[in-house]
Amino acid sequence: MNNNVRETFTDSIYEVGKKDKKLCVMVSDISHFRLQKFAEENPGRYHNLGVCENSIVNMAAGIAYTGFIPVIHTFASFMIDRSYEQLKLSFGYHRLGGNIVTIGSGVEYSFHGVTHHSYIDGLLVKSIEHSNVYNPGSTYEFDQLFQKEYNNGKLNLFRATTKSHGLDLSNYKIESGKGILFKKGTDLTIIATGYHLKTAVDSIELFEKNNINIEIVYLPTIKPLDHEMITKSINKTSRFIVMEHQSQYGGLFSDISSLVMNTKNDKNIQGRSLSLGDTFVHEYGSFEEHNQRLSFSSEGLLSIYRKTL
Amino acid sequence: MSTLINRELRKKIAWMTWHSKEGHIPSAYSILDIVNFLYKDFMVFDPKDLESESRDYFILSKGHGCSALYAVLNQYGIITDDDLNDKNGQFARLATHPDSTKIEGIEASTGSLGNGIGFALGIALGLKIKQRKNKVFVIIGDAESNEGTVWECALLASHLKLSNVCVILDNNHSCDPTLPVPNALEKWQAFGWDVSEIDGHDLSEIKDSFHSLNFENEKPKMIVANTIKGKGVPEMEENYGGWHSKVPNDEEINEINKQIDNYE
Numbered sequence: 001m002n003n004n005v006r007e008t009f010t011d012s013i014y015e016v017g018k019k020d021k022k023l024c025v026m027v028s029d030i031s032h033f034r035l036q037k038f039a040e041e042n043p044g045r046y047h048n049l050g051v052c053e054n055s056i057v058n059m060a061a062g063i064a065y066t067g068f069i070p071v072i073h074t075f076a077s078f079m080i081d082r083s084y085e086q087l088k089l090s091f092g093y094h095r096l097g098g099n100i101v102t103i104g105s106g107v108e109y110s111f112h113g114v115t116h117h118s119y120i121d122g123l124l125v126k127s128i129e130h131s132n133v134y135n136p137g138s139t140y141e142f143d144q145l146f147q148k149e150y151n152n153g154k155l156n157l158f159r160a161t162t163k164s165h166g167l168d169l170s171n172y173k174i175e176s177g178k179g180i181l182f183k184k185g186t187d188l189t190i191i192a193t194g195y196h197l198k199t200a201v202d203s204i205e206l207f208e209k210n211n212i213n214i215e216i217v218y219l220p221t222i223k224p225l226d227h228e229m230i231t232k233s234i235n236k237t238s239r240f241i242v243m244e245h246q247s248q249y250g251g252l253f254s255d256i257s258s259l260v261m262n263t264k265n266d267k268n269i270q271g272r273s274l275s276l277g278d279t280f281v282h283e284y285g286s287f288e289e290h291n292q293r294l295s296f297s298s299e300g301l302l303s304i305y306r307k308t309l
Numbered sequence: 310m311s312t313l314i315n316r317e318l319r320k321k322i323a324w325m326t327w328h329s330k331e332g333h334i335p336s337a338y339s340i341l342d343i344v345n346f347l348y349k350d351f352m353v354f355d356p357k358d359l360e361s362e363s364r365d366y367f368i369l370s371k372g373h374g375c376s377a378l379y380a381v382l383n384q385y386g387i388i389t390d391d392d393l394n395d396k397n398g399q400f401a402r403l404a405t406h407p408d409s410t411k412i413e414g415i416e417a418s419t420g421s422l423g424n425g426i427g428f429a430l431g432i433a434l435g436l437k438i439k440q441r442k443n444k445v446f447v448i449i450g451d452a453e454s455n456e457g458t459v460w461e462c463a464l465l466a467s468h469l470k471l472s473n474v475c476v477i478l479d480n481n482h483s484c485d486p487t488l489p490v491p492n493a494l495e496k497w498q499a500f501g502w503d504v505s506e507i508d509g510h511d512l513s514e515i516k517d518s519f520h521s522l523n524f525e526n527e528k529p530k531m532i533v534a535n536t537i538k539g540k541g542v543p544e545m546e547e548n549y550g551g552w553h554s555k556v557p558n559d560e561e562i563n564e565i566n567k568q569i570d571n572y573e
Contacts, residue, residue, distance in 0.1 A: 024438070044438040047469070052461035055427040059465070062431015065416075066439070085421060090428055093418050095410060 001139055003164030006103050008139040010034040012146045013071060013101075017042050020151065022067060026060055028053050028074035030103070053078045054086050061090030064098050069151050075109075076102035076118035076159070084124045087155065092128040097153040099146075100125070105135070105159045105194075106245025106276065110287045114280045123250040125157040126223045132176060133157045133222040135194040137165040141220045144174035152176070163287055165198035179226035181233070185215035188305055189233045189240040193219045193252060196243040196296065203298035210302065225255055231263050239309045240271040241301060248275045272304050311511040313572040315341050318380045319541045320566050321393075325376055327562045329396035331405050334557075334565075335539035335549045337377035339481035339509070340448055343534055344369075345381050346515050347446055356385035359414045365443055366432050368417045370425025371450035371479060372406040373554075378415070379403055387414040423456025425449070426476065430466050433474040444524065447476045451493070452484035460500075466529040467501035475522060475530040476502075479509065481538040483549065497531040509534030542568045 002008050010031060017023040017038050024045045025038060032048050039046035045068075049056050053074060060070035072079060079102055080087065091098055102121065103109070109116045122133050132154050136142040142160060149156055172180050182197065183204065192200040200216045207214045217233050219226065234240050234256075242253040253273035260269055274295060281290065291297060295304070318341055326332030344367075348354055352365035369378050379396075382388040388403065392412075396403040402411040406420030416432075419425040429447040436443050449459060466474055478493055490496070497504045503526065507514040515534075522530050539545025542565050545552045557565055 024435075047434075049465060050468075052458075052465065054423075054458050055430070055461040055465055058424050058427025058458065059431035059434060062428040062433075063435040063438075064431070065428070066432055066435025068435055068438070086424060086427070089418070089421055089424055093408075093410070 003138045003166060004162050005136065005139055005142045005160040005164065006162045007034070009101055009142055009146070009158070009160040010038065012143045014038045016147060016150055017045065020069065022069045023071065023150070024063055024068040025071045025073070026056050027072070028056055028078065030074050053083045057083045057086035058090045060098055061094060061096050064096040065094070070098040071101055071150070072098065073101045075104040075116055076121040077104060077116055080121040080124050080157070081118050087125065088128050091155045092130065095130055097151070098155055099150050100155070100157045101160050102157065103160055103162065105161070107281045107290050108161060108163055108245070108287060110290050111284055113284065114282065117281060119247040119276055119280070120250065121157070122222050122246055122252070125155065128155055131155040131157070131223065134176070134220060135159050135222050136220050137161065137194040137197050138167070138169060139164070140170055141174050145176060145220065149176050159194065161194055163195040165195050167197060167201065174220060177221050177224040177226055179229040180218040180220070181215070181229060182218045183214065183216040185213040185237065187213045187237055187239065188309070189215045189217055189237045190301065191217045191219065191230065191240060191242045191252070191256060193222060193244060199243060199291065199296050199301070203301045206298040206302055212305065219252070222252055225259065227259060230256055230259060234260060234269055234271070235265055235267065238267045238269050239305070241274055241304055242271065243274045243296060246275055248273055248277050251275055270309055272308050274300065274304060311508065311513070313541050313569070314510070314512055315345055316541070316569050316572070318345060319569050321380045321383070322376045323557060323562055323565045325379065325393050325396055327557050328394070330556050331397055331554070332376050332556070333373045333554050334376070335545050335552050336371065336374040336450070336481070336483070338540045338542070338545070339536035339538045340371070340374050340479050341377040341380070342510050342512065343448070343477055343515055344377050346512065346519070348381050348385070350516070351519050352446065353443065356387055359387065362441070363443065366416050366429070366445045368419070368425045368429040368445065368447045369407060370419055370429070370447050371422065371453050372419030372425065374448070374479070375407040378407060382414055388412065422450070422453040423458040426462045427458055430462055430471060430474060433466070433471045434469060436473055437471065443473065445474045447474065448479055449476060451478060451480050451482065451490055452487070454478070454490040454493070455484060455488050463497060463500040463502065470527040471529045472524055472527050475532065477532045477534050479536055480533055481536040483538055486550070493533045497533070501528060502531040503528040504531045504533065506533040506535065509536035510540050541572050543572070544568060
């Protein structure tokens with residue numbers, strides 16, 4: 001299976017669009033050719049509206065008001081960072097449902113520079129009333145989540161990554177708000193989302209060599225969080241690390257820390273964040289080079305555990 | 310010069326601003342005559358069936374002028390006298406900007422300038438896909454036209470041939486001292502819109518312009534309505550900046566009513 005979700009998400013949209021004539025796709029001049037099959041078979045329900053993201057968001061909300069289910073698509077930095085106010089007001093304030101399918105969350109487009117990075121896309125959409133945030137790390141997850149949730153009446157963010165974790169999750173049930181207990185352990189909970197399931201899995205061997213038995217909780221959904229799975233795991237291990245290609249402010253680590261602090265327990269629980277920190281990523285190079293430099297690696301995780309937990 | 314119309318509605322707007330201790334009277338006065346005309350004489354609108362599939366849509370993109378909309382909808386009982394009495398209260402249905410989640414009959418929550426027009430275009434596109442005959446009317450302000458989204462929409466509506474949209478530019482010159490948008494007619498024409506220009510307080514010109522709209526061609530419509538901020542109260546017309554969001558005191562409310570009654 002092609003696990004480049006940026007290349008395959010259009011198949012999910014095509015399949016849903018065949019069955020549901022309310023689905024209407026509006027893109028900001030990317031993925032145009034990949035969506036031509038949808039466009040040809042669904043006249044009037046596909047629009048490439050050029051490079052005016054703010055107005056595309058407002059128009060998508062307007063079209064939702066008339067009963068359609070919009071899908072809007074471009075880079076996260078433009079559809080979310082730039083158009084946050086429109087998402088907040090035209091969708092959130094009006095309590096209208098719709099779907100944002102983005103590329104370029106975090107530093108995925110590593111060669112493009114800061115203009116094409118988004119460090120707070122998840123935070124921004126999370127903060128909107130009546131929203132869900134999905135971070136699928138494979139085509140299978142995207143397809144499952146999109147097919148089940150595209151019409152849930154909420155503002156959904158689906159990240160369509162070019163960077164898959166490459167693991168076969170087809171034996172797992174993928175559901176909104178549900179995590180996957182990918183590996184059981186006793187000493188440390190590693191919480192990963194999207195691509196970083198791979199980073200977590202790659203680190204198993206190194207941790208084992210150091211006699212540390214890690215538990216891996218994988219989260220294809222960032223909002224709503226799987227409170228039950230997360231608290232159960234952290235209460236067991238008392239130690240956790242959250243990995244995310246987002247700012248250190250208001251990301252998954254904040255949500256999980258808040259969850260821990262608001263849950264009664266008698267343990268001395270400690271958690272650490274492996275995020276992009278509070279600086280922009282000015283360096284270029286490949287995605288993998290970014291990961292190595294920023295400690296998103298087996299060695300990086302072990303170092304955090306050794307030094308701070 | 311035409312005679313002042315909608316005097317009682319003007320008094321009601323002043324009263325609700327005085328009573329609720331907040332509002333934008335001059336901005337409401339500049340659009341009032343067009344808003345009342347649309348609901349009373351032009352749009353497909355049934356106050357007893359506000360969700361009617363055949364209804365026309367009205368979006369007040371310049372949301373701060375909403376006391377005009379409140380006064381107009383109050384005539385049909387959509388907004389009640391109790392709502393007006395309670396405006397700006399903790400659990401009120403009305404505030405200084407309109408909230409469509411609280412009032413059935415208000416189509417969009419607006420207040421942040423430059424967004425209502427895009428929302429309206431989305432409605433128009435949805436209606437077009439469904440091959441419906443409904444029309445979408447939008448009022449934007451001239452200062453609102455400082456927003457880049459307005460010009461994105463000028464381009465998009467024309468590109469999408471949204472002939473079912475009519476945008477009314479409330480050209481009340483509120484941005485003249487700051488960032489004026491001159492030659493509006495030529496600008497919108499250049500974007501491919503069907504444009505006309507009227508005196509936005511002259512009922513016969515208002516009627517003629519709306520009845521002349523050609524919804525059969527492929528162009529979106531723009532009516533440049535030359536209006537006066539604070540129209541009906543000479544003191545406000547003269548000092549519209551000072552009165553932009555000013556709340557009249559007891560003495561001033563009486564003076565406003567007097568000036569409206571005596572207006573030619």
